[in-house]
Amino acid sequence: MCLPLERGRALARRHLTPPAADDYSLHCTLVSMAGRRNAVSEAVHKDLEQQHALLVRQAASAKTTDALAVWWASQAEGCDLAGALWATLTHPRCDEPLELRVLAQVHMLQHQVGAAQRQSARRYLDLAGEHQTLLRAYAEVQQRMTAWTQARAAEQQQWERERIQLRGEVLRLRTELALRREALPAVGAAVAAASTRATERIPPSAASARCASRPRPADDAPVARSAPATPPQVVSCGPRHLAGSNAAQPLAPRPRVVLCVGGRSGSVPHYRQAVEGRGVAFLHHDGGEEHKPAQLEPQLAAADLVICQTGCISHDAYWRVKDHCKRHHKRCVFVETPSRSAFERVWAEITLSEGSGPVE
Incomplete structure (x- = not known):
């Protein structure tokens, strides 16, 4: 003892x-x-x-x-x-x-x-058995809580990714809207200036003679309603594609604003002279070298015809032009060789397909 x-x-x-x-x-x-x-x-x-x-x-x-x-x-x-x-x-x-x-x-x-x-x-054996039962139940609860926590964490990460994406989309749309608002006065001024220059180039006598030469409808003839304009189609071609197809296709509507994307900077004044000589407003974007790609959207929206010189523009500008013209059914001519002669040849083919003379 x-x-x-x-x-x-x-x-x-x-x-x-x-x-x-x-x-x-x-x-x-x-x-x-x-x-x-x-x-x-x-x-x-x-x-x-x-x-x-x-x-x-x-x-x-x-x-x-x-x-x-x-x-x-x-x-x-x-x-x-x-x-x-x-x-x-x-x-x-x-x-x-x-x-x-x-x-x-x-x-x-x-x-x-x-x-x-x-x-x-x-009592010890009973408590040991109860302890083992509680341990198993606790392990099951812990596994469920771990799975629930992981699911909530993954869901929260997904929400965070979606929030960041939506925020980026909102910022992009706001930036694009601001850029278009900034470019809108310049485009409007260019269109107004082109219209003024076109009006100044037409002599008053010629305009009167042209109006007098048009036949007047009979008094008892019914007034025909103008058919809705067919949306222009996107044309992707080289410099010589249009000349061979004009004979079989109807005349396309004359553009009021032409956008040239790409081209050498030294040739831009010649492009402008060739286009504005036909009484059409001229816009230019260098394809991403000095001009920002975001500035291309408002110019594409204002243009009736796009001439894209694919040999000297960025991939971003190329896909922006192609996507915009396809979505809006806008006429677009792709020129592979960025030169003055190629541009003038394409512009001559376009004016021939549309009829001679400046825009009235």
Whole structure:
């Protein structure tokens, strides 16, 4: 009761020869040798005195047997039952009746301790099983929460990407609108200037003669309604494509504004002179070298005819021109060789397909 098993093994290794075969043999050997004075009993006695020295000094304050019995009763409910038992049994005032009463009480306490240990073992097994069940349930909940968190994070990332895309689209549309608003006065001024120059080039007498030469409808003839204009088609061709097809195709409507995309900067004045000489407004975009690609959109919107010199423009400008003309059914001529002669040849073919003379 007072000597722990590990401590008994240590004493046996030092004082028993040969050592005990197992713990039960060691217990029986120590009990039998403790009944007489020998090296083993003295070593056990000394070791127990050192271990329980504090309680031995406390028990020494009891000067009578009754006082010792009271002290034992107060210590029997405590935690250090082994130290109280050793201090009581080794006290000089401990007589045989007190010793029997103490041993009987310790014997019953051992039964209670054994029953409590068995109950604790069963309770431990129940708690261990419940703990495993809770661990499995917790793992399932944790997996569900992890999956839910990952799904919410992916959804939030998708929302963030869509928000950034929409914000970029809004900024692009605002920038495009601002650029078109900035270019609108210049385009309007160019169209007005071209119209003014075309009017100034037509002599008043020629205009009167042209108007007088037109036949007047009879008074009783019904007034014919003008048919809706057919949207012009996108034409993609080289410099010589139009000349061979004009004979079989009807005359195309005359453009009021011509946009030239690309071309060498030194040839732009000659392009302008050739176009405006026919009384048509002229616009120019260098295809992305110095002019911004965003400035091309308002010019494309204002033009009736687009001449695109593909040999000296950027890919961005080329696809902008092609996409805009295709979506808006706008006439577009692609010139592969960016030169003055090629432009003049294409412009001559276009004017021939539209009829001679400036725009009225």
